[in-house]
Amino acid sequence: MSGSDSALLLRDFVNTYDVQCDIDEFGAPSDLGGWLSEHGLAAPGDRADEFDLGIAVALREGLRAAMPARREPCDRPDHLDGLLAGLPLRLSLDGPVLVPVHRGIRGALAGVAAAVVASDADGTWARLKVCQEPTCRWAFLDTSKNRSRTWCSMRMCGNRTKTRAYRERQRVSD
Numbered sequence: 742m743s744g745s746d747s748a749l750l751l752r753d754f755v756n757t758y759d760v761q762c763d764i765d766e767f768g769a770p771s772d773l774g775g776w777l778s779e780h781g782l783a784a785p786g787d788r789a790d791e792f793d794l795g796i797a798v799a800l801r802e803g804l805r806a807a808m809p810a811r812r813e814p815c816d817r818p819d820h821l822d823g824l825l826a827g828l829p830l831r832l833s834l835d836g837p838v839l840v841p842v843h844r845g846i847r848g849a850l851a852g853v854a855a856a857v858v859a860s861d862a863d864g865t866w867a868r869l870k871v872c873q874e875p876t877c878r879w880a881f882l883d884t885s886k887n888r889s890r891t892w893c894s895m896r897m898c899g900n901r902t903k904t905r906a907y908r909e910r911q912r913v914s915d
Contacts, residue, residue, distance in 0.1 A: 747856040748865035748882055750780060754853055755805045755871075755880040758798075767801075770794045774846060782849035793846040799824055800850060804857070808869045808880060828854045874898035 757766040757776065767773045770789035777783035789797075803821035828851035829842040839855040841848035860866040868883045872893040879893040892898035 745860055745863045745865045747859035747863070748869055750853065750856045751804060751860060751866075751869055752880045752882055753780070754856075755801055755808070757801060760878040761876050765798075767794060767797055773797050777846060777849040782852045783846055784844075787845050787849065789846040793850070796824065796827070796847070797850055800828075800853060804853075805871055805878065805880060808871045825854050830855050872898050874901060876901075 758764070766776060770791055770793060773794050774783060774787055774789040777789075778785050778787065799820065803818050803824060806818045807821060828847065830839040830851055831842050832838075833840045839858050841851035841855065843851065857866060860869065865882065868888060870881060870883050870890065872879045872881065873891050874893075877893060877898050879898075881890070881893045883890040
């Protein structure tokens with residue numbers, strides 16, 4: 742399973758903030774507009790403002806918090822429902838799919854919200870997870886057969902977590 746376009750869009754959107762390095766791809770409204778345009782959600786001439794940037798960051802972090810970790814139920818932040826209500830969608834029978842009511846940056850962000858429904862419909866929403874390494878929190882698509890993946894990378898985050906646990910066991914036993 743490679744993942745749907747909607748799931749990959751959501752993963753990429755959440756990963757615009759690198760928790761570990763504290764690097765935000767949405768440092769300015771123009772960065773947000775450029776990212777949405779590059780991903781086909783906004784027209785090249787659409788301009789974001791500070792308010793749009795605030796909505797995008799809140800949506801990104803709300804989605805990060807809502808992505809299921811392991812098999813635990815979705816822990817949706819309280820403000821996410823209100824935020825999503827401000828990004829109206831309508832049903833189009835061409836698919837059928839949800840499409841943004843408005844154009845521009847706000848419509849593009851509504852397109853990100855519509856990707857949640859599309860990825861849930863194709864079964865990939867449950868496979869979108871956030872790395873359990875507290876310093877990482879990178880979003881990834883769990884393509885393992887039994888959906889048991891915990892870290893974005895076993896080589897990096899998995900190794901860190903296991904090494905830390907090993908050292909803690911050694912410290913306690915000494």
